[in-house]
Amino acid sequence: MLALELRAGRKEWTALAVLMLPVLLVAVDNTVLSFAVPAISLALNTTGTTLLWIIDIYPLVLAGLLVAMGSLGDRFGRRRMLMIGAAGFAALSVAAAFAPSAEALVAARAGLGVFGAMLMPATLSLIRNIFTDRRQRRMAIAVWAAGFSAGAAVGPLVGGVLLEHFWWGSVFLLAVPVLAAMLVLTPLCVPESRDPHPGSVDVPGIALSVLTMVPVVYAIKNLANEGSPAVTAAAAGLGILAGWLFTRRQLGRPEPMLDVRLFRVRPFTGAVLVNLLAVFSLVGFLYFVSQHLQLVLGLSPLQAGLVLLPGLAVTVIAGFAAVPLVRRMPAHLVVSAALLLSAGAYWMVAAAGQGAPAGTLMAAFALLGAGVGASETLSNDLILSSVPAAKAGAASAVSETAYEVGSVFGTALLGSILVSSYRSQLQLPAGLDPEQASAASETLGGAINAAAGLPADTAGQLLDSAHRAFDSGVQVTAGIAAVLMLAASALAWWTLRPQTKQPASTALPHTP
Template identity: 45%
Template sequence: MPTPQPATRREWLGLTVLMLPTVLLALDMTVLHLAAPHLSADLKPTSAELLWILDIYGFMIAGFLVTMGTLGDRIGRRRLLLTGATAFGIASAMAAFATSAEMLIATRALLGIAGATLMPSTLSLLRNMFQVEQERTVAITVWMTGFIVGSAIGPLVGGALLEFFWWGSVFLLGVPVMLLLLVCGPLLLPEFRDEEAGAQDWTSALLSVAMVLAVIYGLKDMARNGVSLIPLLSIALGLAIGMLFVRRQRRLAEPMFDLSLFAIRTFSTSVAAMMLTILALSGAWLMVFQYLQGVLDLSPLEAGLVMLPPALVQTVASLLVPRLTRYLPHWQLVSAGLVMATFGLLILLLVHSPAQIPLLIVGMTVMGVGVMPMMILGTDMVVSAAPARKAGAASATSETATELGMALGIAVIGSIGAAVYRQHMLEQLPAGLPDELSLAAGDTLGGAIGAAAQLGPELGAPVMAAAREGFSLALHTNSAIGAGILAITAVLVAVMLHSRTPDDGVEAEPTVPTSPDQ
């Protein structure tokens, strides 16, 4: 077996290029939530359409990640990355000028398909570029900070754009980032592919996409409208397709998705824990930006400034994670971090008024710092468990877990919060409102803001009071659900990874980070 070669200066410079997609995807998600009230007022989507605008991106990414990850193994990971960057830039421009909710949903779907090429390509390139385990841990940590940087600058840049321009301007942020990637990528990124891989199995690809979308659609519809025949049939269809997919992978000599990876306890536990962590966070995280603007009455820029301190602290904390692995095993760091994140979500239950914004900042900071060991070390364990030639498939599995968790959290937990809001508005809306405005106010916070603006001070004030109270209840509900899921995940990690051995596919001893100059 050849000795792993230390990374050169080109690899470390290439790492900065690989951060660009992570910054962009985090920024894209952040600014969309910030822009949600504005696009709601302009395009007037129903609550169902608004949820689709927010989560169709995650659904399509989750559906196509496995296909794109294995495609990158075959055609070249750099080639797939640059192709996806081109498509993402074009789709971003289309989304910016959408003229209806349906058009925005369609362009967000295209963004999701293009986005599915970016993350497995970048992560699998890291697996190949950084052959030394210690250097790879540091590289993945730096790569992961791209998400935090995107989350930090997203509210500020997005808030500034929304202060002076229309909501579509936030989507145009993707265009210059992708252009920079297209210029620097060919210069600094090497090309890697699996030379032993056969042709892409498009039948398996179609099955994987259909499986994910059918299950997600059923869960989303059931969470919103209750148990009925159509969503149950959709979930059953998705599970049946999933069984066909698994059976096909087991029969193929060269499967599209290597199911044997799930026999490695570290791999399977890390994948499950990452999905549950993102699921727990997404329901509350989605609502915080709307809460700051619609309930606490902050401008988009002010909301961005409120969210800056948590992002800055989270960035610093993420860079300390590799150093902490000198003293504590991975499972202890991950489990303790998830307990910390649980308390962060519980702190949000205490926020009721603008005077308690500092408390909200504390809660978001504690939550953000707590999840970093899970996201960094979990990703590291998943990628390291797979052979280098299968890095694309392993990376796709990791990203599928996080994107599926995000989509499920928005669809299921987000729908529960929406149901809490609607029930409160049904009970608290003043009598005598026009039916159209009553329905709009009872459907979404954006609808309530628009209705109040049309009703004038006498009726508008009680409508907004009811909406603010209802949305606060929804945020608290989602935070409580998320805290429960995080606590369960912390126990899962402690139980499943506490007794892992070197046979589980990763090093038994914690890795010691090295600097790029060593």
């Protein structure tokens, strides 16, 4: 029992610094891609649906495999999975950078999702095993969560410089030097850890976890793209059925890949949902604000990154501030208040109207960052603290799955609503050929491309209509997101409250 109470020293904090490298990498990759969306849209002339798939396929594949990779890390070694993931991620980052078409970029991003699924559960589960003292672990998790924000802050600035001087693919090459350093330092600084009593590899469970995610997101995209209602219903039904079968399978196994009984405990389930919804709000905001700043207001990628930099800094600060704050206030109140800030940020955008100025978006993103920073730190701590250290990989996978599902649905749901609203509001001027009309109707980037080949008067009419349609969609999307964040705040207040009495059959193992 004494071993569980050992406090971390210099060696453990050095290991944490090394584990921040893949965290920074994933954060930079996500933010850079958001800012590269306009350039990709213009360069590859993508459809609206393909553009969403370029963004979504990585977190979609990653989310489907996180539970499996977390379980494999528990069995075969978390550091080993980290190293394999780093090598594969570096190779496919190069492939994505030189992708010749939108379809090739989607394929490369899917491969990145496979190896990314090896990286993230390993980092968080290693932290759970390295830091056994509860207060130190909470601070380490705050550092881990702040790594996402720091990477997001660096991403737009570095990515902005790259996009102004090089082609869009250069943003993917940012991963290579980070991963090279990680491959050298990890064996020297990070200890290996694994579950001493792992379960067997559950291949059908892995397949069912993927089948749960992919069809549901496809159904959302198909619905937003005004596809066949029958296809939408069939895809959603397949995902729900696979999820039910996955749950039944895990309940019947003596050593499940994911102990779904954890979700019977209200605070655990609440923390997972808070994690998901906080990321949902962040990714959805970045998806439309990056396009508004660059394609509507005409800012360069670097200027757009600078507009959002204060909000990203606030995200980091809020994550660290939540650690001492939660010692004085109940966690459910802190998280609930944080999500109210996120709701307020979306209301600011919805109320700003057409052509929202950069200053308004800067203030709104700072407000959103404060909410996301605090809620992410505390929800991850609650998830990890609820399980024994030996099962940290599975718990980390749950946390990371929530993060990536939130990322998927942030763009799939809010992005699809935005695309659908844009199409319904766009009014095409006379004089466009069928190809130009089709491109303009897909995305704002497509409308800008089409306008380049039109007479000045017609081009001006098209661009004015496209900007108005896009911003109208942003208002609708922001209003819906604000309501969802209000609901998330109420959910956090109810689910994260301390329980006075917990049934023995659903009690979680005690951890320090």
